[in-house]
Amino acid sequence: MVSIKDVAERAGVSVATVSNSLNRPDRVSVTTRARVLSVIDELGYVRSESARQLRAGHSRILALLVLDMGNPFFVDVARGVEAAARDEGLGVMLCNSGQDPEAEALYLSLFAEQRVRGVLVTPSDVSGANLDSLRRQGIPSVLVDRKVDSGQACSVAVDDVAGGALAVRHLLERGHRSIGFVTGPGSLTQCLDRRTGARTALHEHGLDDDALGVLEVPALDVASGRDAGARLLGLPTRPSAVFCANDLLALGLLQALFAAGVRVPEDIALVGYDDIEFAAAAAVPLTSVRQPAFRIGRKAAELVLAESDPGAEHTHQQVIYEPELVVRRSSLPEAR
Numbered sequence: 001m002v003s004i005k006d007v008a009e010r011a012g013v014s015v016a017t018v019s020n021s022l023n024r025p026d027r028v029s030v031t032t033r034a035r036v037l038s039v040i041d042e043l044g045y046v047r048s049e050s051a052r053q054l055r056a057g058h059s060r061i062l063a064l065l066v067l068d069m070g071n072p073f074f075v076d077v078a079r080g081v082e083a084a085a086r087d088e089g090l091g092v093m094l095c096n097s098g099q100d101p102e103a104e105a106l107y108l109s110l111f112a113e114q115r116v117r118g119v120l121v122t123p124s125d126v127s128g129a130n131l132d133s134l135r136r137q138g139i140p141s142v143l144v145d146r147k148v149d150s151g152q153a154c155s156v157a158v159d160d161v162a163g164g165a166l167a168v169r170h171l172l173e174r175g176h177r178s179i180g181f182v183t184g185p186g187s188l189t190q191c192l193d194r195r196t197g198a199r200t201a202l203h204e205h206g207l208d209d210d211a212l213g214v215l216e217v218p219a220l221d222v223a224s225g226r227d228a229g230a231r232l233l234g235l236p237t238r239p240s241a242v243f244c245a246n247d248l249l250a251l252g253l254l255q256a257l258f259a260a261g262v263r264v265p266e267d268i269a270l271v272g273y274d275d276i277e278f279a280a281a282a283a284v285p286l287t288s289v290r291q292p293a294f295r296i297g298r299k300a301a302e303l304v305l306a307e308s309d310p311g312a313e314h315t316h317q318q319v320i321y322e323p324e325l326v327v328r329r330s331s332l333p334e335a336r
Contacts, residue, residue, distance in 0.1 A: 002045045011039040061091050062301060063111040065104065065121040066144070067188075069096040070221060071248055072276040073293050074122075077144060080297025081120055088305060090117060099185070099219065101125035112137050118304030120144050120297075126187055140307035142300045145291075146189055148318055154303040156296050156319045160190050163289040163323035164197025164243070165204075167271045168212070170287070170325055171241040172205045176269060180213045180239040182228040182249050184220040191220075191245050194273060198243060213239055220245060225252020233260050240268060241331070247272035247279045247288055254282060254330075270330040285328035292321050 008015045013036060020027040021036040028036075039045075062085050066074040078094055085092050093116065097104040104124050111119050112134060119134055119141040131153070134141050143155040171179055181198055183191045195214065202211050215231055217224035225248060232238060233256065244250035250272030257264055264270050264284045272279055275290035299319055307314045 002043045004045070007036065007039050007043060007045050010043065011036050059115050059117060060089065061093050061114065061116045062304065063093045063095070063107075063114075063116040063119045063121075064144075064297075065095045065097055065107050065111075065119065067097055067099050067122050067124060068220065069094070071246065071274075072278065073246070073274040073291065076276075076293035077297035077300075080294040080299075081301040082297075083294075084298045084301035084305070090305075097122075097124050099124045099188070101130065105130045108134060112139060115139075118142070118308045120300045120304060122146055124187075126189070140304050142304045142307075144296060144300045147193075147320065151316045154300075154307065154316045154318070156300040156303065156321075158291045158296070158321045158323050160193035160323075161197040161200065163273060163291075164194035165201040166197070166323060166325045167194075167243045167273065167289050168198040168201035169204070170327065170331065171243065171269060171271060172201060172207075174241070174269065174331065176239075176241040177207065177211060178213070178237075178239040178241070179211060180215060180232060180242040181245070182215045182217065182225065182232075182242060182253060183245040184217060184224075184249075186216060188220075194245050217249070220248060222248050222252035222255070225249035225254075226256045227252075229253040229256020229260075233257075233262070238268065241270070242268060243271045243273075245273055247274045247276045247286060250286055250288070250330075251278060251282060254284065254286070258283065265330050265332055269332075275324075275326050279326075280328065282330075284330045287328045287331040288326050290324040290326050295321065 004015055004018050008018045017028055018036055021033045025033055064078055064081050082092050095107045101124050108130050119139060122145045131141055141153055143153055145157050146155055147157045148155040168179060183195060198212055199209050215228050217228050250270055254264060262268055272286050272288040275288040279286040279288045
């Protein structure tokens, strides 16, 4: 393996000059750096990232830990993180907790061992204990798709209470008075906030919480949406509209309704959440509450990079974006 000493000898410079040519080009002349880079190309030298990491105390990697990489929402978040990291010459390590606090703890431990530049995480552990160990080790972290009330960390999220209210308010304005809410585990803050928003809209229209029939499922995926559809179809009295906590649930529910010959939106109106790409491409285009996933990811990465800069003062920020209702065919006809 070609070493930095080999490059220095061939170029007729010191090892320090080779290092400066790579890491601090302003400290060497243009001619010298060009000669060093030419030799690097000639010899095929690849610098040791592990050695550089030992000197710097951290790597050139951002870590992103999400709840479910099968959800296109998190794919778009990852794209935003990648864009911000690429602008700074950094890479991204992407991991999936699967909504499992134990898996989350293992990945966060791995990130600490690798001395990543910063961690972006959508936590599955509601206690926050897993993130405490990162803070003790001085590794900056930003919560993604999750609000933080304290000033212990930065966070970037959408106002999910407002989003839930948007969805149910839309259905109420279409005349619906019996609305189902298909949601994920009650431990997920996003689901709880969307339910709170849904009930807020009911109260605005003089209805109580009983007007919202809640069906809780174990995961926010298409299979769970199909299961919710089977449960919905078995009810003695079906709601005239359903709001789903994300689009994957809504698409699974749509499949179950179609298979049973239930028409959307004529028999049951349907609203999802996230506005993933597949929402507009569904057999019945899906009304959905849009989250700016790419912007969320990019902003979160910018915040963690700012916090990891040792030469800058940093104040934790809680960034909250406003959701947007995108109305499509799945909720359009008037209620019966």
